[in-house]
Amino acid sequence: MTLLRFLITVGLLAFEVSHAQAQDVPKLQFVAQELLYLDQQHLKEPSGLDAQQNFGGFWTVSDGYAGLYSLIAPSARIDAIHHLPYQGLEGVSAGWTDGVHLMVQEETNSIIVHNTKNPENTAQLPLSKMDGYETISVYFDGPETNKGLEGIAVDRGEQRIFVVKEAQPRLLIEISSNLDQIVGHKKLNSKHGFHVRGLKDHNLDISGLYYDSHRDALWMASDRGACVFLYDPKTNEALRLEMHFDGDNAPDLEGIEGITLSASGEFLYLVSDAGRASSLFTFRVLD
Numbered sequence: 001m002t003l004l005r006f007l008i009t010v011g012l013l014a015f016e017v018s019h020a021q022a023q024d025v026p027k028l029q030f031v032a033q034e035l036l037y038l039d040q041q042h043l044k045e046p047s048g049l050d051a052q053q054n055f056g057g058f059w060t061v062s063d064g065y066a067g068l069y070s071l072i073a074p075s076a077r078i079d080a081i082h083h084l085p086y087q088g089l090e091g092v093s094a095g096w097t098d099g100v101h102l103m104v105q106e107e108t109n110s111i112i113v114h115n116t117k118n119p120e121n122t123a124q125l126p127l128s129k130m131d132g133y134e135t136i137s138v139y140f141d142g143p144e145t146n147k148g149l150e151g152i153a154v155d156r157g158e159q160r161i162f163v164v165k166e167a168q169p170r171l172l173i174e175i176s177s178n179l180d181q182i183v184g185h186k187k188l189n190s191k192h193g194f195h196v197r198g199l200k201d202h203n204l205d206i207s208g209l210y211y212d213s214h215r216d217a218l219w220m221a222s223d224r225g226a227c228v229f230l231y232d233p234k235t236n237e238a239l240r241l242e243m244h245f246d247g248d249n250a251p252d253l254e255g256i257e258g259i260t261l262s263a264s265g266e267f268l269y270l271v272s273d274a275g276r277a278s279s280l281f282t283f284r285v286l287d
Contacts, residue, residue, distance in 0.1 A: 016029075027242045028228065028268060028283040033251045034076050036271060037278045041078050043069055047280050048092035048103065048151070048259025049208070049271040058280075060104055060271060061089035062260060068092065068114060069102060075089050079181050085122060091151040091209060091258070096159055104149040104163055109140060111152065111163065111179060127163075132182035139171055150257070151209030153218060160211075161192060162218065167205040170194060172218070172233070186236055188220075193238035207260035208270070219259050221270055226253040228268070243283070251281060256258040261285070 024117075036046055042065035049060045057079060058071040066089075068082040089112065091104045099117035104110070108127040127133055128139070140148070150166040160181065166169035170188035175181065188194050191202050206229075208221030218227040220238070231238040244251075255278075258271035270281040 003107075018279075020259045023239070025239055026230065027244060027286045029286055030245045030249070030251065031267070031282040031284055032074070033282075034074055034280045035276075035278070036280045037072075037276045038075050038076070041069070041081065042067065043078065044275075044278070045273045046271045046280075047090045047257045047273050049260045049269060049280075050093050050101075050210070051262060051269065053094060053263070055287060058260065058269070059091045059092050059101060059241065060096060063088060063090060063273060068103070068116070070165060076280065082114065082115060082116050085110065086124060090149060090207075091163075093152045093210075094156075095153045095154055096156040102152050102161065104152045106146070106148040106150060106166070109148045109165075111149075111161075111175070113179065122181070125171070125232070127175075127182065130175070130180055130182050135182060136171065136173060136185050139165065139169060147205075150205070150207045151220070151259075153209040153211040155211045155213065157213055162209060164206045164209045166189075166207060168202065170180060170206050172231075186233070188231070188238070192236050193231075193240065194229065196222070196227060196240065199225055207257045210259045210261060212261060212265070214265050219261065219268070221256045221259040223255055223257055223273075226256065228259065228270070237256065244286075251279070252277070253281065256281070 023269045035200040045063040047063040048061045064088040066084045072079045088107050089103045090106045099115050103112040103159045110124050111144050112121045147168045153162045159177035161175040174183040174245045205224045207223035210219040213253045218231045226239045229238040255272040255274035256270045268283040
């Protein structure tokens with residue numbers, strides 16, 4: 001085989017592999033936007049989202065109010081409010097035990113554990129009190145308190161817990177199932193696929209997190225990037241997903257702070273903290 005033919009063969013193989021990988025990457029088709037600013041119920045800054053396991057609605061929290069909300073959609077009606085002793089909540093995920101919900105508190109970099117069936121046992125668990133914190137403490141040093149934990153996701157099958165530090169640096173942290181140990185961490189750098197054209201790396205954040213058991217992957221929302229990443233923790237690689245809109249109806253996604261999937265994986269949901277324009281967005285996942 002001549003050198004030229006060898007190079008052509010290698011190039012064709014590389015193209016076929018990359019083309020096959022591209023075909024496997026899901027795309028997002030915009031379906032609907034629903035306003036989600038409910039002043040009377042103090043849901044003014046929705047900052048986390050998780051689909052209820054029976055898919056009767058969603059769980060959400062508000063940055064500005066100490067409450068866990070059960071939300072019925074598409075009517076954007078609050079079904080119940082579970083009052084909490086902690087404010088500044090930035091993410092929510094149901095645990096593997098019925099009634100248990102995990103949230104993150106950015107200012108203290110803590111996990112809040114609440115059981116809707118036993119609400120008096122709500123607990124605040126700072127990362128700094130967990131075994132292994134010394135491996136990540138350097139990333140939390142300094143006076144900046146607005147670049148802390150922003151999202152939480154639970155792998156209910158394997159009982160793994162993930163939290164994400166928003167920025168400076170972007171950091172994925174795995175926590176033990178009994179919430180007392182830092183198991184591992186990974187930086188979410190530009191070289192891993194976290195980049196958005198026109199946005200400087202230090203401005204790109206991760207503001208929402210959801211674990212997808214079908215793909216064994218994490219869906220990540222970016223507030224400043226106004227986009228969604230699909231991240232493979234095994235390879236430490238992320239892909240920014242294409243979003244498709246019909247006509248001129250592309251919504252403003254800046255401010256998205258929560259992300260979740262339907263039980264079937266057919267729909268992706270985002271929630272934004274955008275003042276009176278705060279919204280619940282629905283996308284169809286096209287594999």
